[in-house]
Amino acid sequence: xxxxxxRLAGVRGVLLDISxxxxxxxxxxxxxxxxxxxxxxxxxxxxxxxRFCTNESQKSRGELVALLRRLGFDxxxxxxxxxxxxxxxxxxxxxxxxxxxxxxxxRSEFDQIDQSNPNCVVLADAGESFSYQNMNKAFQTLMELExxxxxxxxxxxxxxxxxxxxxxxxxxxxxxxxxxGIEAEVVGKPSPKFFKSALQAMxxxxxxxxxxxxxxxxDVGGAQRCGMRALQVRTGKFRPSDEYHPEVKADGYVDNxxxxxxxxxQHADK
Amino acid sequence: xxxxxxRLAGVRGVLLDISxxxxxxxxxxxxxxxxxxxxxxxxxxxxxxxRFCTNESQKSRGELVALLRRLGFDxxxxxxxxxxxxxxxxxxxxxxxxxxxxxxxxRSEFDQIDQSNPNCVVLADAGESFSYQNMNKAFQTLMELExxxxxxxxxxxxxxxxxxxxxxxxxxxxxxxxxxGIEAEVVGKPSPKFFKSALQAMxxxxxxxxxxxxxxxxDVGGAQRCGMRALQVRTGKFRPSDEYHPEVKADGYVDNxxxxxxxxxQHADK
Numbered sequence: 001x002x003x004x005x006x007r008l009a010g011v012r013g014v015l016l017d018i019s020x021x022x023x024x025x026x027x028x029x030x031x032x033x034x035x036x037x038x039x040x041x042x043x044x045x046x047x048x049x050x051r052f053c054t055n056e057s058q059k060s061r062g063e064l065v066a067l068l069r070r071l072g073f074d075x076x077x078x079x080x081x082x083x084x085x086x087x088x089x090x091x092x093x094x095x096x097x098x099x100x101x102x103x104x105x106x107r108s109e110f111d112q113i114d115q116s117n118p119n120c121v122v123l124a125d126a127g128e129s130f131s132y133q134n135m136n137k138a139f140q141t142l143m144e145l146e147x148x149x150x151x152x153x154x155x156x157x158x159x160x161x162x163x164x165x166x167x168x169x170x171x172x173x174x175x176x177x178x179x180x181g182i183e184a185e186v187v188g189k190p191s192p193k194f195f196k197s198a199l200q201a202m203x204x205x206x207x208x209x210x211x212x213x214x215x216x217x218x219d220v221g222g223a224q225r226c227g228m229r230a231l232q233v234r235t236g237k238f239r240p241s242d243e244y245h246p247e248v249k250a251d252g253y254v255d256n257x258x259x260x261x262x263x264x265x266q267h268a269d270k
Numbered sequence: 271x272x273x274x275x276x277r278l279a280g281v282r283g284v285l286l287d288i289s290x291x292x293x294x295x296x297x298x299x300x301x302x303x304x305x306x307x308x309x310x311x312x313x314x315x316x317x318x319x320x321r322f323c324t325n326e327s328q329k330s331r332g333e334l335v336a337l338l339r340r341l342g343f344d345x346x347x348x349x350x351x352x353x354x355x356x357x358x359x360x361x362x363x364x365x366x367x368x369x370x371x372x373x374x375x376x377r378s379e380f381d382q383i384d385q386s387n388p389n390c391v392v393l394a395d396a397g398e399s400f401s402y403q404n405m406n407k408a409f410q411t412l413m414e415l416e417x418x419x420x421x422x423x424x425x426x427x428x429x430x431x432x433x434x435x436x437x438x439x440x441x442x443x444x445x446x447x448x449x450x451g452i453e454a455e456v457v458g459k460p461s462p463k464f465f466k467s468a469l470q471a472m473x474x475x476x477x478x479x480x481x482x483x484x485x486x487x488x489d490v491g492g493a494q495r496c497g498m499r500a501l502q503v504r505t506g507k508f509r510p511s512d513e514y515h516p517e518v519k520a521d522g523y524v525d526n527x528x529x530x531x532x533x534x535x536q537h538a539d540k
Binding site for chain 1: 398403405427428436445
């Protein structure tokens with residue numbers, strides 16, 4: 001445990017992943033992970049700055065925050081960095097008009113965006129809406145463009161619901177990349193731009209920040225490539241093999257968010 | 271045109287792709303490509319040996335041949351090399367019990383295969399059956415296996431129906447490969463084993479054989495890697511950019527099968 005003290009010293013800001021760290025989604029909305037409601041509250045009472053950094057793209061930020069508040073979390077919409085608002089920013093900056101392949105729950109985030117005569121495809125975690133027909137429509141839209149642009153809200157392989165592991169948007173991004181012979185642009189973790197916008201909103205430098213997540217590639221690897229430290233929790237989609245990942249090694253592995261917060265409050269100030 | 275004579279000299283056997291060369295599939299079964307019915311008949315009256323080599327995996331061989339005969343083609347089941355029967359052979363040899371993610375039209379090909387307690391996933395061009403639920407079930411099956419085996423019947427990016435381009439099995443293979451962190455085994459073109467079994471059935475050596483297809487990678491590139499020559503037809507899924515493909519150059523490009531047969535009958539014997 002001695003190593004922990006060194007590794008957490010000087011942390012001033014904490015980025016928290018949501019799904020698999022705060023709660024597991026599933027039927028009826030989902031269930032909080034044991035100890036996480038209290039852990040978030042303790043973090044927020046501390047001197048550490050806190051921000052939520054999620055790739056959730058099935059729900060609007062408003063819906064996500066409302067769900068988390070119902071589950072008991074102290075969280076507001078302004079504290080959340082999420083890929084749909086970041087994507088709208090990109091679309092506006094570049095004059096892109098998207099064909100959306102997204103879940104109905106997140107569609108409202110794009111209400112202010114011109115979707116006529118599409119010149120790009122935006123892909124999010126569409127869940128059941130990943131039908132053959134919808135995928136084929138996105139594929140055909142891309143193939144008709146002279147310069148096909150595919151924007152993917154995250155590139156996660158899978159996530160965990162209470163009922164089991166579920167395919168995430170990354171799998172469908174790869175399908176369209178292969179079919180069209182193109183490379184997608186990712187808005188969301190592990191994109192450095194996305195992590196940096198979360199750090200900016202928190203007002204903390206990368207070397208003073210730590211990411212806590214359940215995804216060894218998207219959360220841990222992505223944050224480390226930005227100069228942050230990162231802990232992986234053994235909840236959510238964590239699998240024991242993650243601790244022996246060939247490419248990514250977390251600064252620490254903890255049983256859950258509660259343990260991470262215990263350690264942070266003990267060592268961050270040193 | 272002088273170059274053609276050289277390139278086609280000494281051809282003794284012809285492998286014909288089916289979809290996009292003989293006919294375009296679509297509503298009501300599909301339509302023959304102009305001149306192809308007659309071109310197949312002329313080839314079969316010549317001294318050249320002929321075999322059909324397809325990645326069709328939505329239909330059983332019986333159904334496919336019945337459809338082609340209705341469209342006027344002289345073809346029998348014994349003349350067709352197709353991935354479903356080849357997959358059954360692999361499954362039997364290795365004691366694999368598949369979870370099938372396939373089109374209902376091809377399911378009968380697997381009637382003799384034990385499908386209880388699956389220890390692999392077999393993926394074919396499932397069309398509308400590529401629902402999120404079915405993809406997720408295949409994903410979960412693979413993730414529960416200690417040594418996940420994914421067999422894909424071909425790895426085509428897309429094919430052409432009369433209504434337009436359609437996503438093919440390769441896109442969904444890539445999705446599962448990425449989600450599970452594995453590599454699929456391909457049964458079908460461009461697998462060398464598959465081409466070789468077609469050559470064997472025809473009784474012709476690779477250097478004496480030519481492949482005629484509409485897929486620059488799967489047909490042309492695959493056949494050339496086996497030591498065959500290959501022509502690409504400008505029908506089916508052909509796109510003008512194929513003639514400037516960065517990796518694969520066909521031995522010749524022809525407007526359709528009829529032109530290919532004209533040239534073969536003129537030059538093959540030289």
